[in-house]
Amino acid sequence: MGRAVELAARVRSGEVRAADVVEGYLSAIDAREAEVHAFNLVLAEAARERAAAIDAVAASGGDPGPLAGVPVALKDNLCTRGVPTTCSSKILDGWRPPYDATVVERLAAAGAVVVGKTNLDEFAMGSSTENSAFGPTRNPLDVSRVPGGSSGGSAAAVAAGFAEVSLGSDTGGSIRQPAALCGVVGVKPTYGAVSRHGLVAFASSLDQIGPFANDVADAALLLESIAGHDPGDSTSIPEAFPSLDASLTAGVEGVRIGRISDLPAGADADVEARLEAAFEALAAAGAEIVDVEVPAFTYGLTAYYLIAPAEASSNLARYDGVRFGLRVDAADTNAMYTATRSAGFGDEVQRRIMLGTYALSAGYYDAYYGKALKVRRLIADDFARAYERCDVMLTPASPSVAFPFGSKTADPFAMYLCDTYTIPSNLAGHPAMSVPFGSGADDLPVGVQVLAPALGEPVMFQVAAELERRAS
Amino acid sequence: MTWTHEGFEMVVGLEVHVELATNTKLFSASPNRFGDEPNTNIDPVTLGLPGALPVLNRRAVELAMRIGLALGCEIRPCVFARKNYFYPDMPKAYQISQYDQPLNVDGSLTLPDGTVIGVERAHLEEDTGKSTHVGGAGGRIHGSEASLIDFNRAGVPLVEIVSQPDIRSPEQARAYVAELRSILAAIGASDAKMEEGSMRVDANVSVRRPGESFGTRCEIKNLNSVRSVGRAVDYEGRRQVDLISVGEVVRQETRHWDETDGRTHTLRTKEDADDYRYFPEPDLVPLAPSDEWIAEVRASMPPLPSARRACLAEATGQAPDAEAVSTVVDRGQDDYVHAVVAAGGDAARALIAVKEAFADEPASPRVPAEDLAVLTQMEVAGEVTSTQAKTLLAEIVAAGGGDARALAAAKGFEAMDTSELESMVDDAIAAQPDAWVKFCAGEAKAMGAIVGHIMKASKGQADGKAVSAILDARRG
Numbered sequence: 001m002g003r004a005v006e007l008a009a010r011v012r013s014g015e016v017r018a019a020d021v022v023e024g025y026l027s028a029i030d031a032r033e034a035e036v037h038a039f040n041l042v043l044a045e046a047a048r049e050r051a052a053a054i055d056a057v058a059a060s061g062g063d064p065g066p067l068a069g070v071p072v073a074l075k076d077n078l079c080t081r082g083v084p085t086t087c088s089s090k091i092l093d094g095w096r097p098p099y100d101a102t103v104v105e106r107l108a109a110a111g112a113v114v115v116g117k118t119n120l121d122e123f124a125m126g127s128s129t130e131n132s133a134f135g136p137t138r139n140p141l142d143v144s145r146v147p148g149g150s151s152g153g154s155a156a157a158v159a160a161g162f163a164e165v166s167l168g169s170d171t172g173g174s175i176r177q178p179a180a181l182c183g184v185v186g187v188k189p190t191y192g193a194v195s196r197h198g199l200v201a202f203a204s205s206l207d208q209i210g211p212f213a214n215d216v217a218d219a220a221l222l223l224e225s226i227a228g229h230d231p232g233d234s235t236s237i238p239e240a241f242p243s244l245d246a247s248l249t250a251g252v253e254g255v256r257i258g259r260i261s262d263l264p265a266g267a268d269a270d271v272e273a274r275l276e277a278a279f280e281a282l283a284a285a286g287a288e289i290v291d292v293e294v295p296a297f298t299y300g301l302t303a304y305y306l307i308a309p310a311e312a313s314s315n316l317a318r319y320d321g322v323r324f325g326l327r328v329d330a331a332d333t334n335a336m337y338t339a340t341r342s343a344g345f346g347d348e349v350q351r352r353i354m355l356g357t358y359a360l361s362a363g364y365y366d367a368y369y370g371k372a373l374k375v376r377r378l379i380a381d382d383f384a385r386a387y388e389r390c391d392v393m394l395t396p397a398s399p400s401v402a403f404p405f406g407s408k409t410a411d412p413f414a415m416y417l418c419d420t421y422t423i424p425s426n427l428a429g430h431p432a433m434s435v436p437f438g439s440g441a442d443d444l445p446v447g448v449q450v451l452a453p454a455l456g457e458p459v460m461f462q463v464a465a466e467l468e469r470r471a472s
Numbered sequence: 473m474t475w476t477h478e479g480f481e482m483v484v485g486l487e488v489h490v491e492l493a494t495n496t497k498l499f500s501a502s503p504n505r506f507g508d509e510p511n512t513n514i515d516p517v518t519l520g521l522p523g524a525l526p527v528l529n530r531r532a533v534e535l536a537m538r539i540g541l542a543l544g545c546e547i548r549p550c551v552f553a554r555k556n557y558f559y560p561d562m563p564k565a566y567q568i569s570q571y572d573q574p575l576n577v578d579g580s581l582t583l584p585d586g587t588v589i590g591v592e593r594a595h596l597e598e599d600t601g602k603s604t605h606v607g608g609a610g611g612r613i614h615g616s617e618a619s620l621i622d623f624n625r626a627g628v629p630l631v632e633i634v635s636q637p638d639i640r641s642p643e644q645a646r647a648y649v650a651e652l653r654s655i656l657a658a659i660g661a662s663d664a665k666m667e668e669g670s671m672r673v674d675a676n677v678s679v680r681r682p683g684e685s686f687g688t689r690c691e692i693k694n695l696n697s698v699r700s701v702g703r704a705v706d707y708e709g710r711r712q713v714d715l716i717s718v719g720e721v722v723r724q725e726t727r728h729w730d731e732t733d734g735r736t737h738t739l740r741t742k743e744d745a746d747d748y749r750y751f752p753e754p755d756l757v758p759l760a761p762s763d764e765w766i767a768e769v770r771a772s773m774p775p776l777p778s779a780r781r782a783c784l785a786e787a788t789g790q791a792p793d794a795e796a797v798s799t800v801v802d803r804g805q806d807d808y809v810h811a812v813v814a815a816g817g818d819a820a821r822a823l824i825a826v827k828e829a830f831a832d833e834p835a836s837p838r839v840p841a842e843d844l845a846v847l848t849q850m851e852v853a854g855e856v857t858s859t860q861a862k863t864l865l866a867e868i869v870a871a872g873g874g875d876a877r878a879l880a881a882a883k884g885f886e887a888m889d890t891s892e893l894e895s896m897v898d899d900a901i902a903a904q905p906d907a908w909v910k911f912c913a914g915e916a917k918a919m920g921a922i923v924g925h926i927m928k929a930s931k932g933q934a935d936g937k938a939v940s941a942i943l944d945a946r947r948g
Contacts, residue, residue, distance in 0.1 A: 079522065085523075087522070095522075097516075097523065099523075196525065197524075200522040201755075204754035233525050234527055234528065235757060313556075314554050317556060317558065317564065317565030317566060318522070318563065318564045320560070320565055322563075323563065333619070360556075365751075
């Protein structure tokens with residue numbers, strides 16, 4: 001049973017008070033937040049009020065929900081009604097959304113208690129949380145190192161015990177990579193499984209909200225709480241989300257695990273060794289290991305760095321100083337746009353807006369954006385062929401363990417390579433998750449990534465649960 | 473209806489934007505309503521707030537399909553696309569439109585005179601907000617102190633109807649817009665009020681010598697009446713021919729029609745045209761109307777104006793492009809005329825009576841069809857003069873109905889016989905000898921004085937038409 005699952009059960013039965021649970025987590029935040037900087041905003045008072053309300057429901061014999069009293073942290077690109085939502089950008093200065101994201105509504109309905117909004121790379125663009133306008137988040141396992149990104153704050157909050165679970169968003173690996181670097185479980189669900197309504201868009205066709213948790217069971221519970229059709233998101237899948245209950249205890253007897261023989265090289269030896277150990281552990285548990293080829297995997301990174309910036313250049317055009325957020329006044333409207341956007345966006349965001357604008361420009365569209373869409377199709381086709389022979393595939397979640405601050409900031413491309421193994425799932429719209437599987441260099445955690453076909457979450461969690469059992 | 477200027481002909485294609493008559497916006501639940509307090513019909517989607525997502529309005533799609541069907545288009549699976557450009561009244565800095573895969577393609581519109589104008593496409597898109605520039609001259613942004621933005625219109629559903637370059641004269645351009653307006657109103661797709669901006673026209677105009685390939689075109693914006701469309705197209709055609717005639721070239725540009733000076737002016741040239749960077753809208757899924765859905769929409773379509781004109785013309789013995797026929801059909805009162813005929817009324821008189829006296833009445837006038845039928849019967853039978861009939865008609869319309877026979881009796885109306893009229897004409901000529909001489913010399917206006925005299929003497933009971941006939945006969 002997962003820790004959050006157990007905690008919620010005790011709050012529902014009245015055995016423990018949500019107020020006491022929340023107080024414990026707020027104390028942990030008090031003790032170490034200054035060092036870790038996981039949050040852009042801690043919502044201590046709101047959390048206390050919410051916990052008291054949940055206790056009142058439990059005391060009166062009502063059911064406060066499957067996540068009753070579970071402290072949760074939200075990536076600060078999820079809209080929260082009346083509460084600043086910054087995307088770790090100066091451009092959203094002073095903006096308070098007039099509505100809650102669908103996932104925030106669903107968490108509230110399930111009885112969760114929001115303790116704060118977590119730090120991220122500005123607009124979720126980055127792999128280290130060093131691109132935040134409010135300063136970096138530090139890895140709680142080694143504060144000289146990054147927590148990964150872009151959902152670094154959400155990963156660090158769970159790893160540091162600031163929240164029992166958290167939500168992040170994953171456009172090219174932004175949940176799975178920081179989960180791996182912080183030693184927690186992180187899931188990117190099937191595209192369309194979780195509503196994007198209220199998620200501030202980076203690249204709409206790739207973005208997906210997902211959970212961070214200390215264990216696989218908690219990740220499953222959190223995912224089940226937020227998944228399911230939302231008429232407010234036209235790309236939301238109409239069918240019911242499959243139950244993950246049975247997956248957690250099913251084992252992997254007869255499950256076919258794909259090993260990608262033409263996987264792009266580049267992972268560190270310690271990471272490679274843990275991946276090898278994962279294959280061995282699953283084979284020992286009765287799984288069948290099969291070699292598969294995914295030739296287009298290697299082109300994922302290039303295609304991604306055309307498609308994601310192209311969509312971002314359009315999604316981020318609305319930050320023009322006219323209706324909300326930062327405005328830097330100037331002589332005329334065009335000068336105001338320039339002044340506002342130059343002052344409001346950091347370097348990485350500006351770099352991607354320019355890349356994306358170029359990729360969509362007249363005369364370049366076919367060569368760049370159009371070709372990237374073809375690669376995207378190839379990846380989906382290659383995945384479909386591979387999944388004729390296997391049920392899931394394993395890769396590293398990150399090429400390396402957590403790296404020191406500043407080690408990749410001078411070379412954007414070196415930073416982009418962090419997402420080599422995670423990007424193809426976003427391009428295909430498939431689910432994938434990172435599960436901690438032992439340690440690598442400097443005793444830092446290594447995450448193994450489980451990839452599955454669309455709506456293959458049940459088998460993905462089946463394998464993840466087995467890896468979790470075999471890791472300890 | 474041909475236009476030529478110094479041996480050149482004009483080639484015109486029209487792009488017409490119509491706001492759809494939906495209750496709510498294209499991608500959100502805010503009301504689609506004209507004339508409300510600024511910035512009251514707004515929501516996160518309308519304002520393009522971070523995290524807001526569009527959800528397609530089913531009714532808007534149905535109305536767009538109606539337009540496609542009315543224009544004989546093929547309805548196809550389509551994709552929404554983002555058209556990216558910065559402007560303060562464009563909240564997301566992109567417009568959700570359709571680009572290379574529009575909903576309706578390959579249709580046509582037949583003008584009342586039978587000319588067929590091709591329709592390339594009719595696609596769905598959202599409207600922008602509205603900017604008002606204050607503190608400067610003429611409401612233009614240049615030189616203004618501040619701009620005020622009303623987002624009520626932002627996100628209102630539009631269909632852009634793009635014609636083929638098949639139009640060859642200002643008259644055809646006007647007829648195309650007028651006919652399109654009638655169709656849109658008839659099928660309930662739009663109220664198509666050009667004065668309120670719910671129907672807006674841009675014209676692409678070029679000129680060439682007949683048989684040559686197309687010349688360089690200019691796009692004219694801001695055409696907000698049928699009359700402006702004709703005037704602007706005519707002016708622009710002449711301007712281009714005049715340029716070519718003195719050895720200059722026509723530059724491809726966007727021009728603004730100025731209603732007050734009757735000219736077009738450069739708005740922007742091709743060099744500073746935006747690169748819209750269209751790409752498929754990732755927040756929406758492709759739209760593929762099923763055959764069942766298309767059939768359902770087709771079955772719900774009312775008859776088109778052209779069919780209704782033909783039917784009314786047939787019933788009343790008029791030509792299909794007669795003014796009375798098109799006026800009555802435009803008002804939607806053709807069913808009423810048919811009802812008067814069914815009630816035993818005289819068809820031709822019923823048509824004229826409705827055209828003349830029912831302008832302020834709704835499509836289904838309050839006057840019972842039977843009442844109008846009786847009045848037309850009395851006129852045919854000579855029980856009242858046409859002048860008396862007019863008086864009775866006015867009273868019946870004002871009262872929302874009435875028994876024409878009882879009213880006529882109460883007023884003492886009865887038609888004068890011819891011998892009585894003849895003697896009144898004798899008296900009138902004797903009283904107005906100068907007028908008679910002038911009338912005989914061919915001055916038609918002089919007849920008015922004589923007729924007026926007779927009307928006065930008969931206290932309005934003389935039949936004006938009969939009097940005119942007697943006068944014409946006497947003049948020889």
